[in-house]
Amino acid sequence: DVKVTQSSRYLVKRTGEKVFLECVQDMDHENMFWYRQDPGLGLRLIYFSYDVKMKEKGDIPEGYSVSREKKERFSLILESASTNQTSMYLCASSHYYGYTFGSGTRLTVV
Amino acid sequence: AQKITQTQPGMFVQEKEAVTLDCTYDTSDPSYGLFWYKQPSSGEMIFLIYQGSYDQQNATEGRYSLNFQKARKSANLVISASQLGDSAMYFCAMRSDSRGGYNKLIFGAGTRLAVHP
Numbered sequence: 001d002v003k004v005t006q007s008s009r010y011l012v013k014r015t016g017e018k019v020f021l022e023c024v025q026d027m028d029h030e031n032m033f034w035y036r037q038d039p040g041l042g043l044r045l046i047y048f049s050y051d052v053k054m055k056e057k058g059d060i061p062e063g064y065s066v067s068r069e070k071k072e073r074f075s076l077i078l079e080s081a082s083t084n085q086t087s088m089y090l091c092a093s094s095h096y097y098g099y100t101f102g103s104g105t106r107l108t109v110v
Numbered sequence: 111a112q113k114i115t116q117t118q119p120g121m122f123v124q125e126k127e128a129v130t131l132d133c134t135y136d137t138s139d140p141s142y143g144l145f146w147y148k149q150p151s152s153g154e155m156i157f158l159i160y161q162g163s164y165d166q167q168n169a170t171e172g173r174y175s176l177n178f179q180k181a182r183k184s185a186n187l188v189i190s191a192s193q194l195g196d197s198a199m200y201f202c203a204m205r206s207d208s209r210g211g212y213n214k215l216i217f218g219a220g221t222r223l224a225v226h227p
Contacts, residue, residue, distance in 0.1 A: 031213050031214075033214060033215070035217075040119070040219055041219055042114075042116075042201060042217040042218050042219040042220050043201065043203075043215075043217040044217070045214055045215075045216070048214050058214070088153070090155065092155075092215070094213050094215075099145075099157065099215060101154065101155035103152075103153060103154055104153045104154075106153075
C-alpha cells in the first residue's frame with residue numbers, strides 16, 4: 001500500500017526552538033507539498049517541491065523553510081518556532097492526478 | 111489568482127437523506143481539476159471524487175456525485191443516502207494544469223457535515 005509517512009503525530013515545542021517536520025513517501029512521486037490546516041481556513045500551502053533540491057513558495061511561506069535532499073523525503077523547518085505556528089501540518093505527494101496525504105503532525109508551540 | 115470558496119461552515123442532514131455541499135472556484139486557466147476530500151476526526155484525508163474541466167459528464171463514485179456547472183464555476187458535492195459515518199469535514203480543492211502549476215492543490219475552508227440518526 002502506498003504511503004506518505006510523517007515522523008510525528010503530536011509535537012510540543014518551545015518558542016524559539018528550531019523544529020523539523022519530516023515527511024517520507026514511498027511512491028517515487030516528483031511533487032511533494034507541505035500544508036498547514038487551521039479551523040475556518042482549510043489547508044493552506046506553505047511550500048512545495050517538484051524535484052530534488054527544487055522548491056517553490058506556496059501561499060504562506062513566512063517563518064518556514066524546506067529541504068529536499070532526496071526524492072522520497074521532504075522536510076519542513078521552522079527556524080524559530082512561534083506560538084502562531086501552532087497548527088496541524090499535512091504533507092502530501094503527487095504524480096499528476098493522484099495525491100496521497102500523510103496522517104498529519106499536530107504541532108503545539110508553547 | 112486561484113481561489114476555492116466553500117460558504118457552508120457547517121451542515122447537518124438526517125440519516126438516509128441526500129445532502130449537497132457547495133463549492134465555487136475561480137481560475138483563469140482553461141484546464142484544471144476539481145477534487146473533494148473527506149477528513150474524519152482521525153485527521154486522514156480521504157479522496158472522494160475528481161472532475162476534470164474538460165469532462166463532459168458529471169463525475170460519480172458510489173454515493174458521491176459532483177454537480178459540475180462550468181459556466182457558474184461551481185463543483186458541488188452531492189452525497190446520497192447519508193450514513194452516520196459520513197459525519198466529517200469535507201474539502202473542495204482545485205489543481206491548475208497550467209505550466210508551472212506543479213500540480214499544487216488549492217483548498218477551500220471546508221464544510222463540517224453532521225449526520226443525525
